[in-house]
Amino acid sequence: xxxxxxxxxxxxxxxxxxxxxxxxxxxxxxxxxxxxxxxxxxxxxxxxxxxxxxxxxxxxxxxxxxxxxxxxxxxxxxxxxxxxxxxxxxxxxxxxxxxxxxxxxxxxxxxxxxxxxxxxxxxxxxxxxxxxxxxxxxxxxxxxxxxxxxxxxxxxxxxxxxxxxxxxxxxxxxxxxxxxxxxxxxxxxxxxxxxxxxxxxxxxxxxxxxxxxxxxxxxxxxxxxxxxxxxxxxxxxxxxxxxxxxxxxxxxxxxxxxxxxxxxxxxxxxxxxxxxxxxxxxxxxxxxxxxxxxxxxxxxxxxxxxxxxxxxxxxxxxxxxxxxxxxxxxxxxxxxxxxx
Amino acid sequence: xxxxxxxxxxxxxxxxxxxxxxxxxxxxxxxxxxxxxxxxxxxxxxxxxxxxxxxxxxxxxxxxx
Numbered sequence: 263x264x265x266x267x268x269x270x271x272x273x274x275x276x277x278x279x280x281x282x283x284x285x286x287x288x289x290x291x292x293x294x295x296x297x298x299x300x301x302x303x304x305x306x307x308x309x310x311x312x313x314x315x316x317x318x319x320x321x322x323x324x325x326x327x328x329x330x331x332x333x334x335x336x337x338x339x340x341x342x343x344x345x346x347x348x349x350x351x352x353x354x355x356x357x358x359x360x361x362x363x364x365x366x367x368x369x370x371x372x373x374x375x376x377x378x379x380x381x382x383x384x385x386x387x388x389x390x391x392x393x394x395x396x397x398x399x400x401x402x403x404x405x406x407x408x409x410x411x412x413x414x415x416x417x418x419x420x421x422x423x424x425x426x427x428x429x430x431x432x433x434x435x436x437x438x439x440x441x442x443x444x445x446x447x448x449x450x451x452x453x454x455x456x457x458x459x460x461x462x463x464x465x466x467x468x469x470x471x472x473x474x475x476x477x478x479x480x481x482x483x484x485x486x487x488x489x490x491x492x493x494x495x496x497x498x499x500x501x502x503x504x505x506x507x508x509x510x511x512x513x514x515x516x517x518x519x520x521x522x523x524x525x526x527x528x529x530x531x532x533x534x535x536x537x538x539x540x541x542x543x544x545x546x547x548x549x550x551x552x553x554x555x556x557x558x559x560x561x562x563x564x565x566x567x568x569x570x571x572x573x574x575x576x577x578x579x580x581x582x583x584x585x586x587x588x589x590x591x592x593x594x595x596x597x598x599x600x601x602x
Numbered sequence: 603x604x605x606x607x608x609x610x611x612x613x614x615x616x617x618x619x620x621x622x623x624x625x626x627x628x629x630x631x632x633x634x635x636x637x638x639x640x641x642x643x644x645x646x647x648x649x650x651x652x653x654x655x656x657x658x659x660x661x662x663x664x665x666x667x
Contacts, residue, residue, distance in 0.1 A: 566657040573650045 271450035277421035278310050278386075278442065281428035282348065284456050286318050292432060293322045293340060296333055296350025296386070300325040307352055308447060310386070330359035337383045338368050346432055347383045353399050354389035354441065357407075368437040369412030384431045384438050390481050390531060391579045392445035397567035400575075402480075402532035407439045408509035408541070414462055415508040417441040417480035421451040423506055426460030434462055441508075443481040465512035467519070471501035474593040475519040476585070477542060478529040479505040486529055488582035489589065496586075498593040508538055513545065520546055524555035527589050531579040534562030556595040561588045 272280070286292045294314055298307055303325045305312025315323035326333050330351050337347035351357050357364065364385065372380045391400050407413045414436055418424040424442075431438035468487060478486045483504045493500050501519050505511055520526045526546055528539035539560035546558050561580045569575050580588075616622045 564657050566660050569651075569656060571651050574653065574656050577653050577656060 269453050272421050272453040273448050273450050274418065274421050274424045274442070275308065275310055275447040277424040277451075277453065278428055279312060279314075280453070280456075281425045281432075282311065282314055283317070285429055285432045286314065286322065288457075289346065289432075290322075291344060292346045292348065293324070294348045294350070295324045295326055295337060297328055297352050298325050299323060299350055306350065308388070308444075310388075310442070310447075311350070330356050331363055334360040334363035334368065334383075334385060337385070338363060338371070338381055341381050341383045342371070342379055348432060349383060349385050351385055351387045353395075354387045354403055355398050355401050357385070357387055357403065357439075361406075364407070364413070364437070364439075365410050369410045372436065373412060380435050381437045382435050384428070384440050386440045386442060388442040388444050388447075390443040390445055391568055391575050392481075394570060394572055394575060395444075395568075396570040400568035402441075402530065402563075404439070404441060404508050404530075405532060405537050405541075408538060412436065413509065414438045415441065416462060416506060417443075417508055418460075418506060419443075419446065419468075419480055419483040419504055420449070422454045422458070423460050423466070423504070425454035426458045427462070427506060429457070430459040430462050433459065438462070441480060446481050446484060449484065460506060463507045463510045463512055465506055465515040466504040467501065467515065468504045469500065469502040471499040471523070473499045473523055474501070474525040474527060474589050475516070475523045476500050476502045476527050476529060476589055477505060477516055478502070479508060480531065482529045482531050482580050482585070485580060485582045486585050489586035492583065492586035493589055493593075496590045498590050500589050500593070511538075511542065516542070516546070517549065520550060521553075524550075524553065525559075525592050525595075526554075527559040527561060527585075527592050529561045529580050529585055529588075532562055533565055534560050535565050537562050556592050559588060559592045561585060 282294065294311055298304060299311040300315035300320065300323050301312065333349050333351065337349035340347045351360060368381045368383060389400060389402055404415050404417065407415045414434065416427045416431060416438060418427045428440060431440050468483065469490060476486050486502050501523055503516060503519055528542050530538055539562060543558040543560055561584065563578050568578055613627060616627065617624055
């Protein structure tokens with residue numbers, strides 16, 4: 263770790279801004295584009311890109327029309343001629359407008375050109391429940407992109423990883439979707455040293471434990487850490503793994519943990535059905551069949567869009583209490599053949 | 603006068619071209635405002651939905667998934 267223990271804490275939002283600043287200072291090929299990202303438009307809807315256009319100029323930091331397909335398309339084109347674009351699709355639900363560009367072009371150009379070209383772009387996007395933004399502005403759609411060969415998907419849960427994953431994503435020669443959680447933007451933590459990177463595909467054991475492995479990322483990882491007290495009160499010691507990169511996921515770190523605990527709960531804010539948890543659960547059950555102490559568990563959102571109403575929205579995504587309840591239930595469950 | 607607000611521009615054009623009168627448009631606007639006020643009042647006066655409604659209306663039968 264690159265922990266500067268004396269340094270003042272920074273928020274995830276500030277860490278992403280610092281990563282962009284440091285990367286752009288380091289490499290003139292890095293450009294930023296997206297809706298309202300330049301300073302005349304407030305440096306992003308929440309200020310993630312604030313200061314970049316003033317510092318690096320309008321040629322390198324461009325606010326665009328509200329046209330997601332054009333944002334990603336322009337980023338792809340620029341990347342093909344030597345730039346390293348960081349494109350912002352303000353909200354993850356709006357990636358749907360750019361799906362052709364992402365799925366058919368960004369993810370496939372290396373393959374379809376026989377390796378003669380590549381698309382080193384980063385697509386930043388923000389999402390998550392908590393702001394009452396409703397079903398068209400809150401979805402976690404990471405499974406769609408993880409399901410697309412050629413794409414990489416990352417989702418930090420703390421400021422240091424936010425910095426390190428952004429630097430690594432920019433350095434990566436392939437397209438990376440970088441998921442930012444809205445309510446977590448203002449969570450403080452130790453800052454990363456300038457130039458710090460978190461290798462893509464490397465998980466972090468956020469907390470060690472013995473009874474059950476909890477695998478998560480982004481907002482629900484924070485909620486899982488918040489569940490520790492309730493789990494410990496119930497006598498359950500959870501090992502919590504922050505996946506950090508969703509695709510490719512760090513099988514080695516998860517395997518080592520599940521080999522130790524024999525139990526695994528995968529938690530994400532996305533709808534449980536057909537989600538990232540299904541992929542991990544299937545992989546674990548193939549590998550550890552007969553050695554698991556309980557069936558692999560999944561905890562995500564119900565099979566419904568994100569509701570607007572505050573009480574419904576609060577009940578939608580897994581929180582610390584529901585994570586603790588599920589982990590305790592799993593940790594106290596003995597392997598049986600009765601289908602439970 | 604051309605202003606940045608497209609709705610205002612369109613309103614002026616409807617009047618300029620004789621498609622609607624000022625009083626007709628004012629009546630439509632007053633009706634819409636009243637409907638909005640009624641909807642907001644209803645929403646604020648209503649209890650929050652039951653948690654059982656979380657998965658309602660995802661599909662045609664209107665029942666829980």
